[in-house]
Amino acid sequence: MTPEQRHSGARDAIVYNWPQYAAGLATAVAAGVVARQLPRPVSDFARIGSAAALTLLGTATAAGWYVYDRSDLYTYDWLAALLPRTPSSYLVVSCGLDEVSASLAARWPAARQSAVDLYDPTLTDEGSIRRARRRVPPPAHAVAGRPGALRLASAGTDAVLLVFAAHELRRARDREELFAECARVLRPGGTLIVTEHLRDAANTAAFGPGAWHFLPRAEWLRLAAHAGLHQAAERRLARLVTAFAFTKE
Template identity: 60%
Template sequence: MSTPTAPPPPRPSGVREVVGYNWPLYAGGLSAVAGGLALAPHLPRVPAALARTGALAAAALLTGSTAACWWVYDRSELYSLDWLTGLLPDGPGDHLVISTGLDETSHPLALRYPRAAQSVVDLYDPALTTEGSIRRARRRVPPRPGTLPGRPSRLPVASGSQDTVFAVFAAHELRLAPDREALFAEITRTLRPGGTLILVEHLRDRVNTAAFGPGAWHFMPRREWLRLADGAGLRSVTETRIANLVTAFAFSRSAE
């Protein structure tokens, strides 16, 4: 008699899932396109031109952001973790994965480094992570068994116990600066001397603004992550770009 096996985890989110998580935004954008084009023939010349321009701008934004998501989440090395070798040539060792409602990092890490001890903490709190997309993503990808609940000000992990902490598309979901500051302080507490924080985020920069338009304001600028790391006593070691739209930082705790 064969032993039942657990169902495989869902594949990491690609453009199809991103659209599903954010369907109200896409529905609003498509409505703007359709409404502008439908209304334009019934308007005087100048308002009609404005309606068509608005519709075309909305269409361009939808197309550009969807293409950017496809490039990052379906075509890049983001989920293969090939980019990680340059940041952690010796591997992650004992490591902590932090999520804020959607964890698509711990499983690829466990497959790539099966001998490394891993802990996972989920900071999801409807009062803090208010985005509807996070609720929809969490329903599709529930936390893995053994995931511990945590708060930005309290990670349920012993002090100085981790060689590496991963925060992949997680920290920007904490919309209040004091919560981000508390999280970085806790990350420093959990790291061993010489340990590393791997922070992966879209940045609010020219490239992401061109790709996502106003949606790039959901991201944090590079200076904010450097400020948080410096305030927590973490030193910037190196960084790399993934698909030219995502930045992976490596911050180190002092070895002293």
């Protein structure tokens, strides 16, 4: 999927997460209205709260626009630094929303692609995922899987890609099972690519409390080590996204 074929990433984020945006806007408006009825200095605090809510909405939207619409994130050119050799076979793992498979099929036309969708309402209860899934259905060749069962042969693929997927598994045990499965299906010398926002200072400044939906860098390193994978590379994308390469030795 080329940038021209994609929907606007910032617009998609608003559509998928519209209840949070509506709540933030309602909070800002309510605080501004109530401030007129309150004595000072209480009214000043209400106005500050209203301004803070509007600022957070603005920074989150601007950050999404920069990352998803203006950066080279979805060109996947950055993969060359993490996967020096084009894989002959690879697996895309999604968790309800797959915006990766079509782009990589165009980028690596000679490679064999597999796709596994981990979406399960009991594991991924985010309303945003349900809305995104209705708008962007899984690719026709995707098969349903579980964190502990990717339904691929052992040691049969050169690369596994988890792009904005693994953080949707909120239980540490599910993430550990997924990373163990990724290690199982990789050939010796194969690479797991994990691309995520991190729960760090930059993402907190951009997304406010929403950054707590992300996981810290230490968790991704822990999961890889727990699965017996070794960190080979790390790259910062669009200042707010981090891509890791973990290898199976």
